[in-house]
Amino acid sequence: MASVSAPSAALAPRRPSASAALLFPYPYSSPRVSPSPTAQPRRLAVAARAMPWPHVLTVAGSDSGAGAGIQADIKASAALGAYCSSVITAVTAQNTVGVQGVHAVPEEFVGEQLRSVLSDMSVDVVKTGMLPSAGIVKVLCENLRKFPVKALVVDPVMVSTSGDTLSGPSTLATFRDELFPMADIVTPNVKEASKLLGDVSLQTISDMRSAAESIYKLGPKHVLVKGGDMPDSTDAIDVFFDGKEFIELRGLRIKTRNTHGTGCTLASCIAAELAKGATMLHAVEVAKKFVESALYHSKDRVIGNGPQGPFDHLFSLKSPLHKMGSLHKFNPDDLFLYAVTDSGMNKKWGRSIKDAVKAAIEGGATIVQLREKDTETREFLEAAKACVDICRSSGVPLLINDRIDVALACNADGVHVGQSDMPAWEVRELLGPGKIIGVSCKTPAQAEQAWKDGADYIGSGGVFPTTTKANNPTLGFEGLRAVCSASKLPVVAIGGINTGNAGSVMELGLPNLKGVAVVSALFDRECVATETRSLRSILMNACSRS
Numbered sequence: 001m002a003s004v005s006a007p008s009a010a011l012a013p014r015r016p017s018a019s020a021a022l023l024f025p026y027p028y029s030s031p032r033v034s035p036s037p038t039a040q041p042r043r044l045a046v047a048a049r050a051m052p053w054p055h056v057l058t059v060a061g062s063d064s065g066a067g068a069g070i071q072a073d074i075k076a077s078a079a080l081g082a083y084c085s086s087v088i089t090a091v092t093a094q095n096t097v098g099v100q101g102v103h104a105v106p107e108e109f110v111g112e113q114l115r116s117v118l119s120d121m122s123v124d125v126v127k128t129g130m131l132p133s134a135g136i137v138k139v140l141c142e143n144l145r146k147f148p149v150k151a152l153v154v155d156p157v158m159v160s161t162s163g164d165t166l167s168g169p170s171t172l173a174t175f176r177d178e179l180f181p182m183a184d185i186v187t188p189n190v191k192e193a194s195k196l197l198g199d200v201s202l203q204t205i206s207d208m209r210s211a212a213e214s215i216y217k218l219g220p221k222h223v224l225v226k227g228g229d230m231p232d233s234t235d236a237i238d239v240f241f242d243g244k245e246f247i248e249l250r251g252l253r254i255k256t257r258n259t260h261g262t263g264c265t266l267a268s269c270i271a272a273e274l275a276k277g278a279t280m281l282h283a284v285e286v287a288k289k290f291v292e293s294a295l296y297h298s299k300d301r302v303i304g305n306g307p308q309g310p311f312d313h314l315f316s317l318k319s320p321l322h323k324m325g326s327l328h329k330f331n332p333d334d335l336f337l338y339a340v341t342d343s344g345m346n347k348k349w350g351r352s353i354k355d356a357v358k359a360a361i362e363g364g365a366t367i368v369q370l371r372e373k374d375t376e377t378r379e380f381l382e383a384a385k386a387c388v389d390i391c392r393s394s395g396v397p398l399l400i401n402d403r404i405d406v407a408l409a410c411n412a413d414g415v416h417v418g419q420s421d422m423p424a425w426e427v428r429e430l431l432g433p434g435k436i437i438g439v440s441c442k443t444p445a446q447a448e449q450a451w452k453d454g455a456d457y458i459g460s461g462g463v464f465p466t467t468t469k470a471n472n473p474t475l476g477f478e479g480l481r482a483v484c485s486a487s488k489l490p491v492v493a494i495g496g497i498n499t500g501n502a503g504s505v506m507e508l509g510l511p512n513l514k515g516v517a518v519v520s521a522l523f524d525r526e527c528v529a530t531e532t533r534s535l536r537s538i539l540m541n542a543c544s545r546s
């Protein structure tokens with residue numbers, strides 16, 4: 001190698017870091033030694049080894065509306081950080097109304113595309129979508145035997161979400177006999193599972209389990225039967241089977257017309273995660289959360305006049321704050337014993353926020369809110385982070401009062417806001433679908449608005465006079481009854497509640513009333529754990545009586 005004497009400091013060219021040199025080998029390599037033509041390929045090979053790029057190859061049809069098919073696969077893989085090459089099996093003319101035409105690519109040319117990609121590019125995972133003929137399935141299987149990959153994800157696309165046929169019955173047998181035995185996972189929805197098994201009726205979760213087991217017997221290593229289309233289900237429940245264990249994966253059912261391409265997207269996300277090295281179950285869980293988040297973020301978008309629109313795979317570019325992996329399903333029963341901290345009271349009794357929260361959980365609090373009105377932001381955030389850890393390890397949700405910024409920074413489970421705080425719909429925009437949002441409501445109209453704004457629960461009070469919150473109007477039992485009766489959301493009662501009167505609140509048996517929220521009766525006391533324990537036992541007795 002040519003030796004280069006060091007230039008003086010003033011004249012020294014700025015040297016890039018080693019990793020930059022590998023990424024951009026020509027302009028940034030040593031300016032004094034120009035690479036010989038024969039050196040160039042070696043430098044490129046080094047760069048490729050240093051920066052592996054998880055690679056999914058999708059073998060599927062093109063959707064001119066770009067909501068499903070190849071277009072969805074490329075967007076989904078890219079969103080999860082994988083490179084996606086594409087072998088096109090058919091060109092479809094479709095939009096939000098339905099499929100107007102299908103033009104299958106000749107199987108020889110599908111074979112040529114497969115050879116081009118598989119012989120040159122290092123593909124980790126192959127994902128299949130629309131395979132319009134038995135001949136194309138056979139060509140694919142031949143190429144997979146010739147060019148083995150880490151994993152094969154098969155989305156057995158047969159009928160589009162609009163009800164149009166995309167693979168005929170002749171293809172079914174080839175799916176079952178040739179493709180499934182090579183697959184690491186097959187991901188039918190209930191309609192596809194039924195077709196694969198000779199039109200069996202699938203109505204219940206137990207039917208989905210039986211279907212998963214029967215499809216497993218056709219040879220794939222894992223099966224995911226997707227229950228999104230099951231009638232009368234409030235959750236989107238999928239059944240995963242690995243040959244030994246059935247796992248029910250529950251997700252939020254997002255109300256939207258924009259569901260075109262969910263199947264393609266889910267399978268591509270599984271493929272992308274596998275390409276990145278995930279285990280199968282983890283890949284499926286990430287994929288499900290991704291689809292849920294994408295549907296949520298696109299639920300009100302409008303493209304086209306038909307009944308089923310596409311959704312936005314690249315939502316995270318616009319809403320980077322939403323932590324996709326932290327979807328938390330709110331359980332209204334968590335409102336039973338709601339402990340709300342108070343910085344003044346903690347200071348008075350010489351305890352940290354963290355110790356106060358620990359003690360409340362020890363005594364049986366079922367949800368905690370940090371209501372720190374006069375703690376400095378930095379100190380509050382530090383304490384909130386510690387409380388998140390404590391609450392997570394006990395399975396108790398932790399909410400932050402008023403401060404959306406602190407809730408985001410500490411990744412709390414949600415926030416509680418009042419009528420003069422940020423409106424709940426704006427909070428929802430910022431926090432995304434997976435966080436809990438509570439809103440204080442003193443009237444039925446406010447309760448109605450909280451529901452429209454996407455809140456999860458309402459806090460209603462003051463049931464009794466309180467000194468904890470200045471100038472707080474007292475609603476009494478009748479005011480609370482009016483709000484509870486009108487509310488479409490679960491309610492927690494607040495204001496002046498203590499061990500002496502909590503029983504009488506719960507014994508009212510009001511509709512939607514799930515529990516009580518308490519500040520001073522827990523935290524303006526010497527022993528927080530003892531007070532919480534007594535209150536819990538009073539609430540339990542009251543509930544067993546009413």
Ligand SMILES: Cc1ncc(COP(=O)(O)OP(=O)(O)O)c(N)n1
Nearest residue numbers: 402416417418419440459460494517
């Ligand atoms: C559970 C619960 N309910 C009501 C409130 C009051 O919230 P808000 O009206 O915003 O008043 P402040 O707590 O911010 O003073 C609450 N915090 N929690």
Ligand SMILES: Cc1nc(C(=O)O)sc1CCOP(=O)(O)O
Nearest residue numbers: 461462466468495496518519520
């Ligand atoms: C924070 C708060 N909100 C109220 C409402 O009516 O919305 S009453 C209240 C204070 C509750 O404290 P304590 O349990 O000490 O009475």
Ligand SMILES: [Mg+2]
Nearest residue numbers: 402417418421
């Ligand atoms: Mg507030």
